[in-house]
Amino acid sequence: MVTARELACTVLVQVMDEGAMSHIALREALDQATETFGMEGRDRRFATALVQGTLERLLLLDAKINGLSKTPVKKMKPWIRELLRMSTYQLLFLPEIPASAVCNEAVKLAQKRKFHGLKGFVNGILRNISRDPSLPDVDDSARYSQQEWLVHRWEESFGREQTEIMMQAFFERRPLAVRRNTSIVNADTLYASWERDGLTAEPVPYVPDAWYLKGFESIDRTEAFRKGWIQVQDVSSMLAAVVAAPEKGVSILDLCAAPGGKSMHLADLTGSGGSVLARDLTENKTRMIRENRERAGFTWMKVEEADARVLDEDLIDCMDVVMADLPCSGLGTMGHKPEIRYRITPEAIRELAALQREILAQAWRYVKPGGVLVYSTCTITPEENQENFYWIAENTPLIPESLDAFLPEALHSETTAKGYLQLLPGIHKGCDGFFISRFRKMER
Numbered sequence: 001m002v003t004a005r006e007l008a009c010t011v012l013v014q015v016m017d018e019g020a021m022s023h024i025a026l027r028e029a030l031d032q033a034t035e036t037f038g039m040e041g042r043d044r045r046f047a048t049a050l051v052q053g054t055l056e057r058l059l060l061l062d063a064k065i066n067g068l069s070k071t072p073v074k075k076m077k078p079w080i081r082e083l084l085r086m087s088t089y090q091l092l093f094l095p096e097i098p099a100s101a102v103c104n105e106a107v108k109l110a111q112k113r114k115f116h117g118l119k120g121f122v123n124g125i126l127r128n129i130s131r132d133p134s135l136p137d138v139d140d141s142a143r144y145s146q147q148e149w150l151v152h153r154w155e156e157s158f159g160r161e162q163t164e165i166m167m168q169a170f171f172e173r174r175p176l177a178v179r180r181n182t183s184i185v186n187a188d189t190l191y192a193s194w195e196r197d198g199l200t201a202e203p204v205p206y207v208p209d210a211w212y213l214k215g216f217e218s219i220d221r222t223e224a225f226r227k228g229w230i231q232v233q234d235v236s237s238m239l240a241a242v243v244a245a246p247e248k249g250v251s252i253l254d255l256c257a258a259p260g261g262k263s264m265h266l267a268d269l270t271g272s273g274g275s276v277l278a279r280d281l282t283e284n285k286t287r288m289i290r291e292n293r294e295r296a297g298f299t300w301m302k303v304e305e306a307d308a309r310v311l312d313e314d315l316i317d318c319m320d321v322v323m324a325d326l327p328c329s330g331l332g333t334m335g336h337k338p339e340i341r342y343r344i345t346p347e348a349i350r351e352l353a354a355l356q357r358e359i360l361a362q363a364w365r366y367v368k369p370g371g372v373l374v375y376s377t378c379t380i381t382p383e384e385n386q387e388n389f390y391w392i393a394e395n396t397p398l399i400p401e402s403l404d405a406f407l408p409e410a411l412h413s414e415t416t417a418k419g420y421l422q423l424l425p426g427i428h429k430g431c432d433g434f435f436i437s438r439f440r441k442m443e444r
């Protein structure tokens, strides 16, 4: 049998040493633990909290451990390193757990994993921390657990105050946000099903027909999810299709569509009289879109594998709406994908911006004269966002269009009037960092 702590440590090693994404590795490990020996809700939640908390406080935890250990954290054996980080997280941030339990469980785990010679070392470090669980005196980079170059970059772009608000917001937990598939269920039927399943719902900011849901063990076991009545989606992502605002019965192309959140939203808005062509690079990716489509029964959605960098001549001038929600550095999502913060490099940002240009250089061609292109990313770097916005405006026949007719007044600004919205965590309520822009191809 695997305990929540052991499972968390294993996932942390997968994330830090093997390049796994924490939300995927965690979901797989939890599902396996539930299947093989019935790990239940409390333990699942505890393991989740340990993985997320340890990852998002990593640099601060390392500073605390390094202050006491002769061997720096980076030189430790992966399993012992993650065990110490995870246990230190509990000692510093989860005061409701008795320190003695944290230390004893860590020593037991070291033993179970056959690190007999390191039991004393683990015990010594953790007992020391338990005697003084104060936060170490560190700079902003360690305090907010962000790479130093990134903190400087943000301070230059957003100023110190806004940067701190944003870095703090990355620690905040939000309930799961879901959107109603309005074309297949009405709100009363949905509420009744939530009541039967014992869920509570609260409207999200900025988007109609969307709620934060609480009270479920696993969303995929609820009636509303199984029947495709709801789509799990972050509020900022919902705003992309809101800004695209397709009319009923139009044709839509989503170039980089997996796992399918925006395609599903667009399909719901245009309804069964319209069409959505949802594409992504590989079969692994398109499978996720197909699963979403089957659940909701959106037969007017077609799913294909295609490389968006390659021009598809058959689609030139064909689409009323083109959604270009492109691969990006994802920095806006580090609130729920904490490891992103340690992986990103300045070179990766440059490469991603170039990839986006390559795709955008084709994307605009598919828009019908009079049609609309929406370019969005889940990041907050000017190279990937504003610079690409101006690149489209200057290098294609498309013209930026104000977003204000589609957004609630609370989101209107100088830039939304120009044609783009940069959402920032902590500044825009309940949102990830996200960028949305809208263009129109002039009628000939």
Ligand SMILES: C[S@@+](CC[C@H](N)C(=O)[O-])C[C@H]1O[C@@H](n2cnc3c(N)ncnc32)[C@H](O)[C@@H]1O
Binding pocket: 237, 255, 256, 257, 258, 259, 260, 261, 262, 263, 279, 280, 281, 282, 285, 306, 307, 308, 309, 325, 326, 327, 328, 378
């Ligand atoms: C930001 S995600 C899209 C999220 C999606 N729009 C949604 O709302 O669920 C970017 C996607 O681009 C895909 N992608 C990356 N390079 C691509 C390419 N050259 N052609 C098509 N898709 C690509 C990735 O597989 C990934 O699924």
